[in-house]
Amino acid sequence: MEASRRDFLGVALGGLGAIGALGALYPIVKTLEPSAASSMEGRVEMKLSEVPELGVRVTSWRGKPLFIVHLPEDIEQRFQYPSLKAGAKNSAGKTNKEIIGSHRIFALEGVCTHLGCIPLWKPEGSDAVKAPYFHCPCHGGLYTPWGDVIGGPPPRPLYVPPQKIEGDKLIVDMAIKDGFVKERV
Numbered sequence: 735m736e737a738s739r740r741d742f743l744g745v746a747l748g749g750l751g752a753i754g755a756l757g758a759l760y761p762i763v764k765t766l767e768p769s770a771a772s773s774m775e776g777r778v779e780m781k782l783s784e785v786p787e788l789g790v791r792v793t794s795w796r797g798k799p800l801f802i803v804h805l806p807e808d809i810e811q812r813f814q815y816p817s818l819k820a821g822a823k824n825s826a827g828k829t830n831k832e833i834i835g836s837h838r839i840f841a842l843e844g845v846c847t848h849l850g851c852i853p854l855w856k857p858e859g860s861d862a863v864k865a866p867y868f869h870c871p872c873h874g875g876l877y878t879p880w881g882d883v884i885g886g887p888p889p890r891p892l893y894v895p896p897q898k899i900e901g902d903k904l905i906v907d908m909a910i911k912d913g914f915v916k917e918r919v
């Protein structure tokens with residue numbers, strides 16, 4: 735059931751990435767995830783149990799797609815990633831992985847930092863990257879699951895919003911000051 739749901743999301747995201755137009759995307763994204771997250775003005779709450787391991791759920795936040803990622807505990811032992819693109823740091827001057835740390839469920843803005851397309855989640859990897867990763871189909875941007883750049887033209891990692899875990903939920907909100915991410919980077 736979860737696998738077919740993931741497949742559906744993967745296929746749907748593939749189509750959305752090809753469209754690449756935010757105006758066309760948002761109504762569709764909202765339709766995809768009507769019950770997975772409650773989204774108030776500037777705030778998203780997602781139940782941790784709603785995100786299958788190695789899955790990415792999609793919702794919207796402040797008018798942009800938001801990816802909620804759930805990684806397996808041993809992802810770094812199981813998979814080797816290509817080197818990060820030199821100089822592609824977030825606005826804190828760090829990699830996203832340095833900001834997110836060991837958190838396995840976290841949120842990333844789903845907008846390619848090259849020209850704004852919607853990256854696709856590739857949980858099975860590919861010939862080019864033999865590990866789960868994000869692929870931006872527009873010009874071949876490649877990102878790790880933490881949103882760090884491993885290939886293509888994106889100049890910086892995917893944006894990481896302020897977020898925290900509270901009880902059984904991941905909360906994303908610009909007002910969060912006590913989370914594991916305290917400011918948008």
Ligand code: FES
Nearest residue numbers: 846848849870875
């Ligand atoms: S918009 Fe993503 S690689 Fe160009």
